[in-house]
Amino acid sequence: MPTLRQQVHRLRGAEVLDLVADVLVIGGGPAASWAALTATEAGARVVVVDKGYLGTSGATAPSNTGTWFVPPGAEREAAIARRQLLNGGLAVPRWIDRTLDMAWQRLHTLADWGYKFPNDDSGKPYLNNLRGPDYMAFMRRRVLRAGVAILDHHPALELLTDSGVIAGAAGIDRQRNRPWRVRAGAVVLATGGCAFGERMLGATGLTGDGYLMAVEAGATLSGMEFSAQYACAPRQSSLNKGMPFSWASFFREDGTRLDTANKDRHVVVARALLEGPVWAQYDKGIPELRLWLRQGQPNCFLPYDRTGVDPFTQRFPVTLRCEGTVRGVGGIKLTGDDCSTGIPALYAAGDAASRERMTGAITGGGGPNSSWAIASGVWAGRAAAKFAAREARRIRDRRVTGIGRAGLRPALSARPDASAGDILETVREEFLPLGRNFFRGGATLRQSLDRLDRTWAELRDHLPGEGLAAVKSREAAALTATSRWAYASALARAESRGMQRRLDLPATDPEFVCSFEVSGLDRIDVTRSEIPGAVAQ
Numbered sequence: 001m002p003t004l005r006q007q008v009h010r011l012r013g014a015e016v017l018d019l020v021a022d023v024l025v026i027g028g029g030p031a032a033s034w035a036a037l038t039a040t041e042a043g044a045r046v047v048v049v050d051k052g053y054l055g056t057s058g059a060t061a062p063s064n065t066g067t068w069f070v071p072p073g074a075e076r077e078a079a080i081a082r083r084q085l086l087n088g089g090l091a092v093p094r095w096i097d098r099t100l101d102m103a104w105q106r107l108h109t110l111a112d113w114g115y116k117f118p119n120d121d122s123g124k125p126y127l128n129n130l131r132g133p134d135y136m137a138f139m140r141r142r143v144l145r146a147g148v149a150i151l152d153h154h155p156a157l158e159l160l161t162d163s164g165v166i167a168g169a170a171g172i173d174r175q176r177n178r179p180w181r182v183r184a185g186a187v188v189l190a191t192g193g194c195a196f197g198e199r200m201l202g203a204t205g206l207t208g209d210g211y212l213m214a215v216e217a218g219a220t221l222s223g224m225e226f227s228a229q230y231a232c233a234p235r236q237s238s239l240n241k242g243m244p245f246s247w248a249s250f251f252r253e254d255g256t257r258l259d260t261a262n263k264d265r266h267v268v269v270a271r272a273l274l275e276g277p278v279w280a281q282y283d284k285g286i287p288e289l290r291l292w293l294r295q296g297q298p299n300c301f302l303p304y305d306r307t308g309v310d311p312f313t314q315r316f317p318v319t320l321r322c323e324g325t326v327r328g329v330g331g332i333k334l335t336g337d338d339c340s341t342g343i344p345a346l347y348a349a350g351d352a353a354s355r356e357r358m359t360g361a362i363t364g365g366g367g368p369n370s371s372w373a374i375a376s377g378v379w380a381g382r383a384a385a386k387f388a389a390r391e392a393r394r395i396r397d398r399r400v401t402g403i404g405r406a407g408l409r410p411a412l413s414a415r416p417d418a419s420a421g422d423i424l425e426t427v428r429e430e431f432l433p434l435g436r437n438f439f440r441g442g443a444t445l446r447q448s449l450d451r452l453d454r455t456w457a458e459l460r461d462h463l464p465g466e467g468l469a470a471v472k473s474r475e476a477a478a479l480t481a482t483s484r485w486a487y488a489s490a491l492a493r494a495e496s497r498g499m500q501r502r503l504d505l506p507a508t509d510p511e512f513v514c515s516f517e518v519s520g521l522d523r524i525d526v527t528r529s530e531i532p533g534a535v536a537q
Ligand SMILES: Cc1cc2nc3c(=O)[nH]c(=O)nc-3n(C[C@H](O)[C@H](O)[C@H](O)COP(=O)(O)OP(=O)(O)OC[C@H]3O[C@@H](n4cnc5c(N)ncnc54)[C@H](O)[C@@H]3O)c2cc1C
Pocket: 026, 027, 028, 029, 030, 031, 032, 049, 050, 051, 052, 053, 054, 057, 058, 059, 060, 061, 063, 064, 065, 066, 067, 068, 154, 155, 156, 157, 190, 191, 192, 193, 201, 202, 205, 206, 207, 209, 210, 240, 241, 242, 323, 326, 327, 349, 350, 351, 352, 364, 365, 366, 367, 368, 369, 370, 371, 373
């Protein structure tokens, strides 16, 4: 039998690319790569479809990524206990432990495979950090070597089902402008988080597509109120790498210094930005740090080099960029240890999945999310392969139906003047401003929700989604839906906790040591649930 890659090659001139695989992985970041590799190890024939190019797309590829890498035993127990003090009492130690365990194993595997970790001062490989571009280029080679068929620039637009069981996905090959369809025994959604149309590194394609596809299939999301993650960036630049700002001082326009000592600098900077421009300077580090930062984070210095600013001796204007759920928390709720979603044959991994059990109410950046992408990718890939093995003989004969609606198949008449670009602007206006999302309030949340609900109804009824235009239409639908799920959850959580900052309800309320699950497309339902195993502070 020809391999999947041979089949893709043979079908290069066909009007539709129609494939049959055991497992379809949607996404092209670390979670997708680990899922594909693990499913292949389990004997599955795997296709990966990426909106971009596996190796350069997604949030990890352009970044330097710290991992949460802690050995088992006392050191790990202490690390978990320290994090418990910060995460708002919503994380589950058992989930953190099993994630750290899997990341510990697989980072060692990565070293065994030949990924070049730098050495630490004692000459041992330093596994706590992955250089995004090298890591993802390495993963691409590894995935190809495993025999996986990678379809770059093939965004998935909708899931396919057969009698309520997920049976593949369909989308468009954006370079040839032709439809593709992959019938598969199981699907892993590894489409990353949602950056709500913010202009930041690696996030162009992170528009919440996986959330929309999952909810259309009947899945639930959780932790969506924890979607107000922001990072410092030089103003006018999309460079949202926050690490160098650990050595920065911040100033108002008139030169007065902002007091960030023992405070969350993002909150201090956000407050000041609401009143006027804020400037920064990396003036806190010793001279050696300059060289080290330039070597470790070379692309961080491009905006300064281009404008002739020396950020160590000169001040430059800064802003806060919304990262949404990318370094945030919310995503598809997992219903089992194997990253199942409650929908037969559908699994989720990485930022597409909720990281609430792992990070609670605080950011998963700085280590947890990259370790989560590895661990959840492995679990999801393994479980998808197992599920698909049971379906193997039926896959080819299935009668599959596409279940995508908004942005693909207008409920009423398609209106050519309905514009995905306008919808994107609406989402940006409602979700990016600090005064709406970073600092939230009941009245502004309701106001935004009203507008977003109206936008949703319009796009559902009238936004056309044909040919290549379907990519932007579906993104517009996913962005609008995700904003509504996030704000509906933020209203339900009538308190402040972690990155949910309610100006009208500033206290943390012990009654809210719980999770909010959100589902539905036209009517959004938010339900409260307990978090089994969470350790309240
Ligand atoms: C600047 C920055 C620095 C960070 N630093 C750290 C750190 O130090 N430590 C840490 O733990 N975390 C960090 N993070 C977070 C970390 O990068 C993410 O958690 C991680 O990339 C998640 O991996 P993923 O595979 O789930 O998603 P991503 O890497 O974002 O990949 C998502 C993939 O899905 C694809 N996709 C999206 N929609 C579709 C579709 N419809 N069809 C097909 N494909 C689709 C995209 O093209 C992309 O390839 C950082 C994030 C940023 C932005």
